[in-house]
Amino acid sequence: MSELLKHVEAVWQSVVPTLPGFTVEVLPSIDSTNSELMRRARNGLMEPVLLVAEEQTAGRGRLGKGWHSRRGQSLTFSLALPMAPASWSGLSLAVGVSLANSLHADVRLKWPNDLWLHERKLGGILVETASQGEAPPGARMVVVGIGLNVARPDAEAVAGLGGTPSALPAMAPAGLAEILVGATCGEVLAQVAPALARDLQAFENQGFAAFAQRFAQRDALQGRGVQLSDGTRGTACGVDDDGALQVLTEHGMRHVTSSEVSVRPC
Ligand code: BTN
Numbered sequence: 001m002s003e004l005l006k007h008v009e010a011v012w013q014s015v016v017p018t019l020p021g022f023t024v025e026v027l028p029s030i031d032s033t034n035s036e037l038m039r040r041a042r043n044g045l046m047e048p049v050l051l052v053a054e055e056q057t058a059g060r061g062r063l064g065k066g067w068h069s070r071r072g073q074s075l076t077f078s079l080a081l082p083m084a085p086a087s088w089s090g091l092s093l094a095v096g097v098s099l100a101n102s103l104h105a106d107v108r109l110k111w112p113n114d115l116w117l118h119e120r121k122l123g124g125i126l127v128e129t130a131s132q133g134e135a136p137p138g139a140r141m142v143v144v145g146i147g148l149n150v151a152r153p154d155a156e157a158v159a160g161l162g163g164t165p166s167a168l169p170a171m172a173p174a175g176l177a178e179i180l181v182g183a184t185c186g187e188v189l190a191q192v193a194p195a196l197a198r199d200l201q202a203f204e205n206q207g208f209a210a211f212a213q214r215f216a217q218r219d220a221l222q223g224r225g226v227q228l229s230d231g232t233r234g235t236a237c238g239v240d241d242d243g244a245l246q247v248l249t250e251h252g253m254r255h256v257t258s259s260e261v262s263v264r265p266c
Contacts (some may be wrong), residue, residue, distance in 0.1 A: 002026060004052055005071070007186035014194035015017065018201060019081065022048045031058040033078035034126055034145035041080060041130035041141035048081035050193055059147065061124055062113055063262060074153035076183040079196060083204045084139035090208025090243025092127045092258065095144055097211045098199035099123070100218050102192040104179045110222035111236070111245045112258035115148070116220045117174035118207065123148035146192070149175040151183050170261060208243050215239060227266040
């Protein structure tokens with residue numbers, strides 16, 4: 001039996017009381033858990049579902065990049081549920097806060113979607129929404145995809161899985177094994193998924209305001225020099241009420257939204 005399967009019953013038991021109709025699925029292989037749940041949403045599926053894959057053959061990251069993971073060494077899953085928040089601003093930051101809180105005090109959040117451990121990337125978040133289906137008025141199906149390195153991946157293995165040199169991270173990624181020694185993908189799933197479901201519901205009711213303070217406590221860029229992908233340099237000054245990154249540049253404070261640019265410390 002897959003190690004992941006041992007943990008899905010506990011996850012389901014914990015989530016279903018607050019998310020009626022919730023189901024959990026574990027697949028040995030799929031192109032991408034996000035792609036699959038987006039396909040289902042576009043075909044009208046509006047039931048909450050957690051889809052976990054032992055292997056993704058075409059994992060997707062933000063900004064059109066790929067996401068490479070290894071069977072048994074990375075946790076890859078997506079959680080889809082219908083949501084109708086007053087504002088969607090800051091949702092991916094709230095997801096990061098939820099994961100960091102569930103994982104470890106050392107986990108930091110690198111705006112907008114990265115989980116960092118000791119200055120290296122530990123995981124990523126890909127949030128997508130679909131409006132099709134029989135959603136209640138104002139509701140959309142949100143698909144929250146999470147990729148977490150459980151074992152510490154090595155750059156060569158990532159390259160061997162089809163990454164081009166330009167797609168490779170500059171520094172070797174981190175793995176949860178560095179702080180949660182011996183933790184399995186199933187154990188990590190059980191540690192993060194129920195809280196994530198609860199936090200998405202909290203976001204729907206209270207918005208980013210319920211997460212802003214905790215984001216600030218984990219903000220990896222706070223006070224650091226940053227360079228935006230459009231070349232602008234400045235100092236990161238936290239996020240505003242909508243979750244936009246505030247960057248103090250020579251021309252004043254700029255509010256950067258995640259769809260505009262990427263950002264890296266410099
Ligand atoms: C990023 O850092 O760019 C986001 C990475 C998100 C990866 C996860 S793995 C599970 C889900 N399925 C995907 O294809 N992507 C997300």
